Amino acid sequence: MESKYGGYAGKILKIDLTNREISDYPFTDRERELYLGGKIMASKIILDNLKDDTVPLSSENIIVVSTGPFTNTGAPSSSRFNISSLSPLTGLIASSNCGGNFGIYLKKAGYDALIITGKSTEKIWIEINENEVSFNSADDLWGLDTEEVQEKLPEKTGKIVIGPAAENLVRYAGIFSQERAAGRAGLGSVMGFKNLKAVVAKGNIKTNVKNKDKTKELYKKWIYKLKDSYLTGEMLPKYGTAGILKLMQKKNVLATRNFQKGNFDDFEMISGEKLEEKYLIKNRGCVTCPIQCGRQVEIDGKKVKGPELETLGLLGANIENNDLKKIIDWNYQIDKLGMDTISLAGSIAFAMELNEKGLWDNGLEFGKTDNLSEIFNDIANRKGIGDDLANGVKFLSEKYGGKEFAIHSKGMELSAYEPRGSVGQGLGYAVSNRGGCHLGAGYVILFEALYMSMDPYSTVSKAELTMLNQDIMEVCSASGICLFTLQTMIPEKIIKNPDGMFAKITNNLMTKNVTAAVLRKVNKLNEDGLNVNLPNVPHIKALESLTGMKMDFGKFREIGERGYTLDRMINLRRGLKATDDTLPKRLTDVPQDITNKNSKVPIKELRDKYYSCRGLTKEGEVTEEKLKSLKMQEYCK
Ligand code: SF4
Known part of the structure; x- marks a missing residue:
């Protein structure tokens, strides 16, 4: 049509x-x-x-x-x-x-x-x-x-x-x-x-662009902004996503030993800096991208794609492996076999702990890596223990036990961020429509631990921020643009000077009730809500110019909310319950730091706040009122 x-x-x-x-x-x-x-x-x-x-x-x-x-x-x-x-x-x-x-x-x-x-x-x-x-x-x-x-x-x-x-x-x-x-x-x-x-x-079909000259000009300015920004112009090109591994260690959110803790003694050996120093040949990346966050590395005379942060963390710290060369080798092997390194590594770490606890005699041990390459082949070919490992953590916990330390949400293994040091990220993992994914989660850890330092244990503003981020990321992705481009939204003053006065005041303000109230209002903005140009979100004006659709921040965000709502409706129809929006007990009941009782994810409190913020029922269901407000009446009964 x-x-x-x-x-x-x-x-x-x-x-x-x-x-x-x-x-x-x-x-x-x-x-x-x-x-x-x-x-x-x-x-x-x-x-x-x-x-x-x-x-x-x-x-x-x-x-x-x-x-x-x-x-x-x-x-x-x-x-x-x-x-x-x-x-x-x-x-x-x-x-x-x-x-x-x-x-x-x-x-x-x-x-x-x-x-x-x-x-x-x-x-x-x-x-x-x-x-x-x-x-x-x-x-x-x-x-x-x-x-x-x-x-x-x-x-x-x-x-x-x-x-x-x-x-x-x-x-x-x-x-x-x-x-x-x-x-x-x-x-x-x-x-x-x-x-x-x-x-x-x-094919050779060109895509129609409205307002050609203006769109071209906006794209030019956008590229300049990406190149000029610290995160997208310096950090990501220099170290790739792996550049944040050291920050994760510092803030105690680097998943280690199947999420038993948030720091790894040998973190420097698997860091983005070490990857750059020892193996990097050049940056790589997706076509049309000025950021080029991908890595090309050389091992044994062969040029291959370098591992990203998740792979370094989960095939490094989370299984207690400090051998960077092995991670590079495995990353290449797993890509060729065609598997997700996050879920695979999560399954291996869980199996290691099952073995350690005497629940499954499988030969896998934390820190023992000599047999893993063979195991990866066995998983891809469903041979031996690989047949069970190929089904993921949830399946393994149902077969062998250990549900309280089976690190997944809705059946999907968690990314490399230990959420007890970042409870907003924990909420996001739990309520993400696709399960334990840092991006579907809203990536609140950026504000709690990585680029900003709002109180990572406070529950104030976390539900509101999770919803806002999820919606903006939904619509950014739906527009066809990489999510990393959104990193220009975070003020550079804070990233470059995290101990400065401006950063301290902002971090402090983020967990005040008044901020939560403002965020709630922003989350209600619809197409008539905020007709201003936000220079740090160039996506909006570029989209308006490209498509010819009227676009402002409110309308842009609201499209993202429709995306979240559609996925929620599919999941509810497939039997999802509020109790599925959760995390394993290790993360919700056991403090990461025994001297800090708040270093765990208070999932019930956070989930209730989140449902209220999203206008869902107490059971997490989508109401007709919500559908009407989103102009999705076709789904009302
Ligand atoms: S499009 Fe995104 S993932 Fe691809 S190279 Fe650019 S920043 Fe990296």
């Missing part, structure tokens, strides 16, 4: 694998105004098309690959695209964002999104070339790793592929594009179950 707005190809392609049929999926301009694109568009399609009892690994499940309006228009950091489906790891809605080139090529082929339904009886790969779609045998590609398969597919195309782990239905297998991954939630296994090894897209 063609669009009057700039930034859209105007078509969504639907491919039914069962009957090998293609069709256009209708999406109106009204829906674009409300749901924008990317992950929010995908959630709407899933809510409207999936039955509530659909099993993730079934032909009824669908995969939606979607782009945002900024994709293929030259905006900074705009090559990110989204993949959504029901997750085999959590059984709930999941989306995973990827920085490879597929999104740009899908848009060049003339589509804003791709919907894959059904299941192929044969192993196949698909090529999309503008209006033509071909189904090709993948017999000779099956079994190849994510690097090999991309080499075999046609050049000068955008690709998404899976590796052996997804073919073997590992519950945290990802989907890969170039060397980037839509890693989380096991969406690769949904492709594997459908016998779909890869999708390739190409």
Whole structure:
């Protein structure tokens, strides 16, 4: 359905694998105004098309690959695209964002999104070339790793592929594009179950841009801002995401020994600084990105992608490993096998503790790393103990026990941040729609421990801040822009001078009731609420100029809230309860520091505040009043 707005190809392609049929999926301009694109568009399609009892690994499940309006228009950091489906790891809605080139090529082929339904009886790969779609045998590609398969597919195309782990239905297998991954939630296994090894897209269609000159000018200023800002212009390019590992250690939030504590004696050996000093060859990153936070490193004469913060933390401190070279090797191996390093590492750490406590005799031990490479292969091929490890922490805790220290939320393993040193981050992990993900959580730890120092144990403002961040991150992602670009929002004065007067006053103010009240008001802003230009959020004016849609902060935030609400509705329909918005007892009941009784996540108090702030019922349900206020009446009964 063609669009009057700039930034859209105007078509969504639907491919039914069962009957090998293609069709256009209708999406109106009204829906674009409300749901924008990317992950929010995908959630709407899933809510409207999936039955509530659909099993993730079934032909009824669908995969939606979607782009945002900024994709293929030259905006900074705009090559990110989204993949959504029901997750085999959590059984709930999941989306995973990827920085490879597929999104740009899908848009060049003339589509804003791709919907894959059904299941192929044969192993196949698909090529999309503008209006033509071909189904090709993948017999000779099956079994190849994510690097090999991309080499075999046609050049000068955008690709998404899976590796052996997804073919073997590992519950945290990802989907890969170039060397980037839509890693989380096991969406690769949904492709594997459908016998779909890869999708390739190409074309020459240009995306329409409204207000061309003005948009170009705004993009130019935006790029300048990203390069000029300390975080996006200095820290991320120099050390990548790993640059915050030392800060995590300092603030006691570096998950160590299966989240038994928040600091690791050998942290310097696995830090971003050490990676830069010993292995970095050059920066890498997604196309169209001026930040280039990715790393290219060299080991044993081979140039490979360097590990990111989560991998360093979880395959380092959390399993008590201080061997950086091993982490680099493993990272490359796990990527080729096609798995999510976060869930895999979380499963290994939990299995180590199960073994230590005599609950599962599996041979895995904290600090013992000589057998791990073999175990990773076994997981991808579901051999030996790898077969159980391939199902993730929640499954392991149901089979072997240890639920109180099974570090997951809703079935998804937590990222590398120990939330007892950052209780707002703990709340976010618990209420995130896709489970234990730092980004879906709202990333409040940035304010509690990393770039600012608001009281990490106070519950004041945490619910409000979590909601605000979640909504802004939802809409940023849906627009097609990398979330790291939002880091220009944090005042540099505070980051560069954390002990200065301005930082102290701001940190103090953040946990005052008056601030919580102001944040609540901001969270209620809708399209008529704040019609001002925020120079630190250049996304908003650029989006208005690109699309021609009226856009202001209130409207922008409200689109994000719709995204959160859609995902919440899908999960509620699939049986989610308030008691699922939680964390394991280790994090909620056991203080991280025995001298500080507040160093644990007071989940009940925080969750109640959060539901109230979001306008949900006490049971966490979405009300008709909320749907009406968000103009989502079509979902009222
Ligand atoms: S900041 Fe990093 S992850 Fe984001 S678009 Fe740039 S290179 Fe990709």
